[in-house]
Amino acid sequence: MDQMTLVRDRSDALYAPVSRLMTREDWEQNFANDIRAILRLKRERNAVILAHNYQTPEIFHCISDIRGDSLALAREAQRAEEQVIVMAGVHFMAETAKLMNPEKTVLIPDSMAGCSLAESITAENVRALKATYPGVPVVTYVNSSVAVKAETDICCTSGNARKIVESLGVPRVIMIPDEFLAQNIQNETGIEMLTWPGHCEVHERFTPLEIRQYRRMHPGVVVLAHPECPPEVVAEADYAGSTAGMMEFVATRQPKKVLLVTECSMSDNLAALNPAVEFVRPCNLCPHMKRITLSSIRRALENMEEEVTIPDELFPQARRAVERMLAI
Ligand code: 13P
Numbered sequence: 001m002d003q004m005t006l007v008r009d010r011s012d013a014l015y016a017p018v019s020r021l022m023t024r025e026d027w028e029q030n031f032a033n034d035i036r037a038i039l040r041l042k043r044e045r046n047a048v049i050l051a052h053n054y055q056t057p058e059i060f061h062c063i064s065d066i067r068g069d070s071l072a073l074a075r076e077a078q079r080a081e082e083q084v085i086v087m088a089g090v091h092f093m094a095e096t097a098k099l100m101n102p103e104k105t106v107l108i109p110d111s112m113a114g115c116s117l118a119e120s121i122t123a124e125n126v127r128a129l130k131a132t133y134p135g136v137p138v139v140t141y142v143n144s145s146v147a148v149k150a151e152t153d154i155c156c157t158s159g160n161a162r163k164i165v166e167s168l169g170v171p172r173v174i175m176i177p178d179e180f181l182a183q184n185i186q187n188e189t190g191i192e193m194l195t196w197p198g199h200c201e202v203h204e205r206f207t208p209l210e211i212r213q214y215r216r217m218h219p220g221v222v223v224l225a226h227p228e229c230p231p232e233v234v235a236e237a238d239y240a241g242s243t244a245g246m247m248e249f250v251a252t253r254q255p256k257k258v259l260l261v262t263e264c265s266m267s268d269n270l271a272a273l274n275p276a277v278e279f280v281r282p283c284n285l286c287p288h289m290k291r292i293t294l295s296s297i298r299r300a301l302e303n304m305e306e307e308v309t310i311p312d313e314l315f316p317q318a319r320r321a322v323e324r325m326l327a328i
């Protein structure tokens with residue numbers, strides 16, 4: 001096989017996963033250069049790219065090595081063999097990866113990629129809650145800062161929240177900072193949740209009326225909602241689960257028509273993988289996830305920045321809370 005054919009074949013393979021979403025010409029004009037440069041830099045830097053399910057299709061399908069929900073990314077970060085981890089996700093995800101890999105270099109392509117939940121609560125707020133409810137265990141959603149995790153008994157994600165809460169064997173827990181996730185888990189388990197008024201700015205905007213309107217417009221549509229949505233929205237859905245749970249639902253059940261009540265890129269990423277499923281697309285964009293782009297990832301690998309660091313005094317306690325979660 002001559003060199004030209006080889007290059008062409010490799011390029012076809014890179015384009016193939018997104019071919020349902022864009023023309024070859026658009027891919028070549030807008031993405032191909034950065035994609036090729038990132039793949040080269042990954043090899044040179046001995047780097048692995050972890051991508052959250054809310055990343056755009058060209059990141060999710062064309063350059064990432066590991067894809068998943070927050071739980072999968074936390075687990076896989078622990079197993080990574082490469083010396084450099086690039087987190088195509090938001091800052092708390094990069095911090096979690098660093099907690100599990102203190103000896104590695106963890107890069108976040110844009111350190112401004114935050115999260116409304118993580119920003120809603122401080123370590124001081126948690127200390128005040130613990131003082132008000134002494135002896136009640138604190139379960140903290142991974143969408144939180146390292147300082148908040150360090151005040152925590154155990155972390156959880158939307159994928160394992162029910163299991164984590166039930167594993168404690170207590171009638172009530174302090175579950176922070178996502179009020180809606182806590183209420184949804186309380187509805188599922190009957191365990192009393194003392195919570196905090198933090199919300200995901202993406203999921204709090206969905207309403208029950210909106211879901212009912214979509215059902216009227218698309219009879220028979222299967223509705224999947226993320227548990228960061230308000231309980232009244234979850235009550236309108238056929239299924240509630242983490243982004244990985246939604247992906248598995250679609251992959252295994254292949255509903256004819258599906259509505260994902262979550263961030264916009266989920267439907268694009270799933271549409272590329274499930275050609276027989278029609279996606280109705282009500283969605284809200286996460287401005288933090290969207291700060292991560294091919295060019296910011298390329299820059300991160302070129303300049304080896306921005307490197308995530310964890311203050312020494314917070315490290316042991318915060319890591320323990322994540323480790324306890326991963327052990328369950
Ligand atoms: P999961 O992917 O764990 O469901 O989390 C969703 C989310 O909002 C992450 O920021």
Ligand code: SF4
Nearest residue numbers: 115116200201202286
């Ligand atoms: Fe945070 Fe919501 Fe964005 Fe996830 S989607 S990073 S929870 S603001």
